[in-house]
Amino acid sequence: MDIQPILAALRRHKAGTILIALQIALTLAIVCNALFIIHQRLSRMNEPSGVDEANIFVIQNLWGEQYSTQEALERIQEDLAALRQVPGVQDVTPSNQYPFKGGGWDNLITLKPDQRTETTDASYFAGDEHFLGALGEKLIAGRDFRPDEVQSRGLREKMNPSVAIVSKPLADKLYPHGDALGKSFYAMTSAPVTIVGIVDVLQRSDVGTWSVPYAGESMVVPIRMAMPWGGYYIVRTKPGQLTAAMRAAPKALYAENRMRMIDSKDGVLSFAEVRHRAFERDRGMAILMSIICAVLLAITAAGIVGLTSFWVGQRRRQIGVRRALGATHRDILSYFMTENLLISLAGVALGVLLTFGLNLWLVTRFTLSVLPLTYVLGGIVILLLLGQGAVFAPALRASRVPPIEATRPA
């Protein structure tokens, strides 16, 4: 189909043409960015935590009374011993936090003690020599903590660990040449921390978007931390024993010492539940964005169907004339399909600019990353197909206008 006469005719229908092109442009801009956000949220949700998720649960233990640091440390040791007696329990560690907890501890990391701006930020896990075992983490380099390295500390005491196990993303950020093992870094203290072990994946405790630039960067230090309010126990069970152990664990703790509170609803969480809760907002956002996309696409399609139907009705006579002058069904069909393609192309051309404009705003306003080109290309394909799909029914109706229509009295 030749486009010149179609363009010429469109110039005589500016209002409708511009309206639909603008609608397509806006839809493209919003859908591209929304799909990108959806994809980012979904891929965050599906990121591996690094821990043995199927066999892990977490207990949040609140002391019923104020303990001194020394008392708290003793209670913790008693609790750990009690938990190890629970049938099905494989390993357990005390901890200040766990992956995907939301919020939590993190430290700015530098490579030199007097460095002004940080090299990066790491999620800060404090556990004992059972930490890796209790989380089901596997070392890819170096060694686990030795029992004699583990310090016991009250919350307000100075923490100056000399060794740490770090996640691979943190190791690579600090030492990009893959030679992090044995090297050291500084975490808010003037004493160097030596990297003695590296694990492949250990997700951060926080799940907010602020830490996206530091994704997956975590460190574990050998500190048994006595927090005045209580703390967390991360428990790993033997395969298939999770449910039973989750039920038995709080009973064992209460039996050992009644002066505590373990919330009946949120006090014992399987790791599956931890993950589910961590990404509730992301899931909600993804659903909302999907609905917005679907509604926008539906409105745009409806606009195209409406305008084309109106134009077909308006042009019945000239369609008849074209048929009388030799146009086939296909000529008429392709006239309207091509007309829509031209409007859509103008729309997406403008839309690409709007898309990057909107993305730029999202990048500066919120911490969204720069939209990959594939999303724009995908969006363009979606909108062109949508346009062609929407225009097909009215175009088909147009192609069925009989040539005799040319002779009907006006």
Added chain:
Amino acid sequence: MLKMTHLSKVYRTEVVETYALRDFNIDVKEGEFVAVTGPSGSGKTTFLTIAGLLETFTGGTYHLDNLDVSNLDDNARSKIRNEKIGFIFQAFNLIPDLNVFDNVEVPLRYRGMKAPERKERIMGALERVGLASRAKHYPAELSGGQQQRVAIARALAGSPRLLLADEPTGNLDTQMARGVMELLEEIHRDGATIVMVTHDPELAARAQRNVHIIDGQVVDLAEDPRFHTAYAAAAGQVRG
């Protein structure tokens, strides 16, 4: 060129059956200029639309250029309309969204003609109807007579063998009607077969042969001069 035998056309609605044409016989020879006359509602337009393959018929046979057209599919009919037939309608039927040049180009594009040849033919046809200088104008910017001449140029540009005109001067004043008629005569002299429906006895008289239709049937007035005068008088009253 155009031969219909025992042709009939029935319009069926839920309540009535209208025989627009019945036992309709006509034979237009190659190169003839035939004027079709008859009272309103007698079936003139129906005849022309069937002749031009704009519509199918109910019974009988129709041979166009020795080809039985009754079993042609829609694409074949479109191709014949495009290549062999030129239409001139009473209401001009130019496409309002296209300028004069683009209007004349429409049938040539459907023929798949290359741009340089299209341009040559369009300008040739527009020169012939005296409107070459108006190529960039839109139909709404032209008078009725000019629009009809554009329509004639559009019909001419494809060099059709058969030109079908349904009251081409019906919407024009006498002066403009004469101009259109002179154009048609010129086209006829160049070899085209022309079938023209008209209410105007003066124009009808200038054709080689008059065919009179009454109630969907043909009466050949050329063979009976008495009918001719009677019709002329009747037509005069209708027009008055």
